[in-house]
Amino acid sequence: DAGITQSPRYKITETGRQVTLMCHQTWSHSYMFWYRQDLGHGLRLIYYSAAADITDKGEVPDGYVVSRSKTENFPLTLESATRSQTSVYFCASSEPPYEEQFFGPGTRLTVL
Protein backbone atom coordinates (compact mmCIF):
# COMPACT_ATOMS: atom_id res chain seq x y z
CA ASP A 1 0.00 0.00 0.00
CA ALA A 2 1.18 3.48 -0.72
CA GLY A 3 1.48 5.88 2.16
CA ILE A 4 2.90 5.57 5.63
CA THR A 5 2.67 2.36 7.62
CA GLN A 6 3.69 1.30 11.09
CA SER A 7 4.38 -2.10 12.55
CA PRO A 8 3.47 -3.70 14.78
CA ARG A 9 0.13 -2.06 15.47
CA TYR A 10 0.01 -3.47 18.99
CA LYS A 11 2.87 -4.63 21.18
CA ILE A 12 3.08 -5.86 24.74
CA THR A 13 6.51 -6.20 26.26
CA GLU A 14 8.19 -6.38 29.63
CA THR A 15 10.31 -3.90 31.48
CA GLY A 16 13.93 -4.05 30.39
CA ARG A 17 13.33 -5.58 26.98
CA GLN A 18 14.40 -3.96 23.76
CA VAL A 19 11.60 -3.05 21.37
CA THR A 20 11.75 -1.68 17.84
CA LEU A 21 8.83 0.08 16.22
CA MET A 22 8.93 0.28 12.47
CA CYS A 23 7.83 3.11 10.20
CA HIS A 24 7.80 2.94 6.42
CA GLN A 25 6.70 5.53 3.86
CA THR A 26 6.43 5.20 0.11
CA TRP A 27 6.39 8.89 -0.86
CA SER A 28 10.15 9.46 -0.53
CA HIS A 29 9.44 12.30 1.87
CA SER A 30 12.65 13.69 3.26
CA TYR A 31 11.34 14.48 6.75
CA MET A 32 10.15 11.84 9.19
CA PHE A 33 9.02 12.19 12.79
CA TRP A 34 8.23 10.06 15.82
CA TYR A 35 5.68 11.22 18.37
CA ARG A 36 4.18 9.69 21.45
CA GLN A 37 0.58 10.39 22.41
CA ASP A 38 -0.37 10.34 26.07
CA LEU A 39 -3.51 11.41 27.87
CA GLY A 40 -2.95 14.83 29.30
CA HIS A 41 0.17 15.45 27.26
CA GLY A 42 -1.08 15.38 23.71
CA LEU A 43 1.52 14.65 21.06
CA ARG A 44 5.17 15.06 21.94
CA LEU A 45 8.04 14.81 19.49
CA ILE A 46 10.61 12.13 20.30
CA TYR A 47 12.98 12.31 17.32
CA TYR A 48 12.92 13.57 13.79
CA SER A 49 14.98 13.14 10.67
CA ALA A 50 15.58 15.59 7.84
CA ALA A 51 17.06 12.99 5.47
CA ALA A 52 18.79 9.65 5.45
CA ASP A 53 21.54 9.56 8.07
CA ILE A 54 20.39 12.86 9.60
CA THR A 55 18.47 12.64 12.86
CA ASP A 56 17.88 14.99 15.77
CA LYS A 57 16.26 14.98 19.17
CA GLY A 58 12.79 16.25 19.86
CA GLU A 59 11.15 17.11 23.14
CA VAL A 60 11.29 13.69 24.86
CA PRO A 61 14.21 11.65 23.42
CA ASP A 62 15.47 9.93 26.56
CA GLY A 63 15.29 6.14 26.39
CA TYR A 64 14.83 6.08 22.62
CA VAL A 65 17.17 5.53 19.69
CA VAL A 66 16.47 6.11 16.00
CA SER A 67 18.24 5.44 12.75
CA ARG A 68 17.58 6.32 9.14
CA SER A 69 19.76 4.37 6.78
CA LYS A 70 17.14 4.55 4.01
CA THR A 71 14.84 7.43 3.19
CA GLU A 72 11.72 5.29 3.45
CA ASN A 73 12.36 3.73 6.87
CA PHE A 74 12.62 5.34 10.28
CA PRO A 75 12.70 2.74 13.07
CA LEU A 76 12.35 3.73 16.72
CA THR A 77 14.06 1.55 19.32
CA LEU A 78 13.42 1.45 23.02
CA GLU A 79 16.69 0.04 24.28
CA SER A 80 15.40 -0.99 27.70
CA ALA A 81 11.66 -0.47 27.93
CA THR A 82 10.16 1.12 31.03
CA ARG A 83 6.52 1.34 32.16
CA SER A 84 6.57 5.09 31.51
CA GLN A 85 7.07 4.32 27.83
CA THR A 86 3.63 2.74 27.63
CA SER A 87 2.00 4.95 25.02
CA VAL A 88 0.68 5.23 21.49
CA TYR A 89 3.47 6.00 19.06
CA PHE A 90 2.89 7.83 15.80
CA CYS A 91 5.21 8.17 12.89
CA ALA A 92 4.78 11.01 10.40
CA SER A 93 6.42 12.28 7.26
CA SER A 94 6.49 15.49 5.27
CA GLU A 95 8.20 17.00 2.27
CA PRO A 96 9.31 20.62 2.38
CA PRO A 97 8.25 23.15 1.45
CA TYR A 98 4.80 21.66 2.08
CA GLU A 99 3.97 21.93 5.75
CA GLU A 100 1.50 19.09 6.11
CA GLN A 101 2.67 16.08 8.07
CA PHE A 102 1.13 12.73 7.12
CA PHE A 103 0.64 10.35 10.00
CA GLY A 104 0.79 6.61 10.27
CA PRO A 105 -1.92 4.57 12.03
CA GLY A 106 0.00 4.36 15.29
CA THR A 107 1.48 1.60 17.44
CA ARG A 108 -0.03 0.96 20.85
CA LEU A 109 2.80 -0.17 23.13
CA THR A 110 2.25 -1.57 26.60
CA VAL A 111 5.22 -2.15 28.89
CA LEU A 112 4.43 -4.46 31.80
Add this chain to the structure above:
Amino acid sequence: AQRVTQPEKLLSVFKGAPVELKCNYSYSGSPELFWYVQYSRQRLQLLLRHISRESIKGFTADLNKGETSFHLKKPFAQEEDSAMYYCALRDSGGSNYKLTFGKGTLLTVNP
Protein backbone atom coordinates in the same frame (compact mmCIF):
# COMPACT_ATOMS: atom_id res chain seq x y z
CA ALA B 1 10.47 28.20 23.75
CA GLN B 2 7.34 27.79 21.74
CA ARG B 3 4.21 26.54 23.45
CA VAL B 4 0.67 25.75 22.39
CA THR B 5 -2.15 25.80 24.92
CA GLN B 6 -5.56 24.26 24.44
CA PRO B 7 -7.40 25.13 27.64
CA GLU B 8 -10.26 22.68 27.24
CA LYS B 9 -9.56 18.97 27.47
CA LEU B 10 -13.21 18.16 26.80
CA LEU B 11 -15.91 20.08 24.97
CA SER B 12 -19.45 18.88 24.59
CA VAL B 13 -22.08 20.58 22.43
CA PHE B 14 -25.39 19.67 20.86
CA LYS B 15 -25.88 19.14 17.16
CA GLY B 16 -26.57 22.41 15.40
CA ALA B 17 -24.94 24.53 18.10
CA PRO B 18 -21.89 26.69 17.39
CA VAL B 19 -18.57 25.33 18.50
CA GLU B 20 -15.28 27.03 19.28
CA LEU B 21 -12.12 25.18 20.20
CA LYS B 22 -9.57 27.47 21.74
CA CYS B 23 -5.89 27.58 20.96
CA ASN B 24 -3.35 30.03 22.31
CA TYR B 25 0.32 30.06 21.57
CA SER B 26 3.49 31.64 22.82
CA TYR B 27 6.27 32.18 20.38
CA SER B 28 8.63 35.04 19.72
CA GLY B 29 9.09 34.47 16.03
CA SER B 30 6.69 34.24 13.13
CA PRO B 31 4.57 31.14 13.61
CA GLU B 32 2.56 29.02 11.28
CA LEU B 33 -0.51 27.51 12.92
CA PHE B 34 -2.40 24.35 12.09
CA TRP B 35 -5.35 22.33 13.29
CA TYR B 36 -5.10 18.55 13.12
CA VAL B 37 -8.01 16.20 13.77
CA GLN B 38 -8.18 12.57 14.82
CA TYR B 39 -11.51 10.84 14.30
CA SER B 40 -12.22 7.64 16.18
CA ARG B 41 -10.10 4.77 14.84
CA GLN B 42 -8.55 6.99 12.18
CA ARG B 43 -5.20 8.63 11.66
CA LEU B 44 -4.33 12.10 12.69
CA GLN B 45 -4.85 14.37 9.68
CA LEU B 46 -4.51 18.01 8.81
CA LEU B 47 -7.75 19.95 9.06
CA LEU B 48 -6.59 23.41 8.11
CA ARG B 49 -3.68 25.81 8.21
CA HIS B 50 -3.77 29.52 8.83
CA ILE B 51 -1.87 30.60 5.73
CA SER B 52 -4.43 29.12 3.37
CA ARG B 53 -7.35 30.87 5.09
CA GLU B 54 -9.67 28.12 3.91
CA SER B 55 -12.78 26.54 5.33
CA ILE B 56 -12.70 22.77 5.67
CA LYS B 57 -15.82 20.82 6.66
CA GLY B 58 -17.34 24.12 7.74
CA PHE B 59 -14.50 24.91 10.14
CA THR B 60 -12.55 28.16 10.05
CA ALA B 61 -9.72 29.52 12.13
CA ASP B 62 -8.22 32.99 12.15
CA LEU B 63 -4.79 33.77 13.40
CA ASN B 64 -4.94 36.67 15.87
CA LYS B 65 -1.38 37.77 16.46
CA GLY B 66 -2.41 40.39 18.98
CA GLU B 67 -4.10 37.82 21.19
CA THR B 68 -1.75 35.02 20.08
CA SER B 69 -4.72 32.82 19.35
CA PHE B 70 -5.88 30.49 16.60
CA HIS B 71 -9.34 29.39 17.66
CA LEU B 72 -11.22 26.84 15.57
CA LYS B 73 -14.86 27.65 14.89
CA LYS B 74 -17.88 26.11 13.26
CA PRO B 75 -21.31 27.74 13.27
CA PHE B 76 -23.36 24.53 13.32
CA ALA B 77 -21.77 21.42 14.78
CA GLN B 78 -22.52 17.99 13.35
CA GLU B 79 -22.28 14.61 15.06
CA GLU B 80 -19.53 13.59 12.66
CA ASP B 81 -17.40 16.44 14.02
CA SER B 82 -16.87 14.45 17.21
CA ALA B 83 -13.13 13.87 17.38
CA MET B 84 -9.88 14.89 19.06
CA TYR B 85 -8.58 18.20 17.82
CA TYR B 86 -4.97 19.34 18.11
CA CYS B 87 -3.62 22.80 17.52
CA ALA B 88 -0.01 22.88 16.30
CA LEU B 89 2.64 25.50 15.68
CA ARG B 90 5.66 25.64 13.40
CA ASP B 91 8.39 28.21 13.16
CA SER B 92 7.95 29.67 9.70
CA GLY B 93 11.54 30.82 9.66
CA GLY B 94 12.90 27.52 10.82
CA SER B 95 14.35 24.82 8.65
CA ASN B 96 13.49 21.76 10.66
CA TYR B 97 9.75 21.58 9.98
CA LYS B 98 9.01 20.44 13.50
CA LEU B 99 5.54 20.90 14.92
CA THR B 100 4.70 21.70 18.52
CA PHE B 101 1.29 20.34 19.45
CA GLY B 102 -1.15 21.35 22.13
CA LYS B 103 -2.57 18.73 24.45
CA GLY B 104 -5.74 18.38 22.43
CA THR B 105 -9.45 18.94 22.93
CA LEU B 106 -11.91 16.07 22.69
CA LEU B 107 -15.07 17.38 21.04
CA THR B 108 -18.30 15.49 21.48
CA VAL B 109 -21.33 16.55 19.49
CA ASN B 110 -24.50 15.14 21.00
CA PRO B 111 -27.63 14.39 18.94
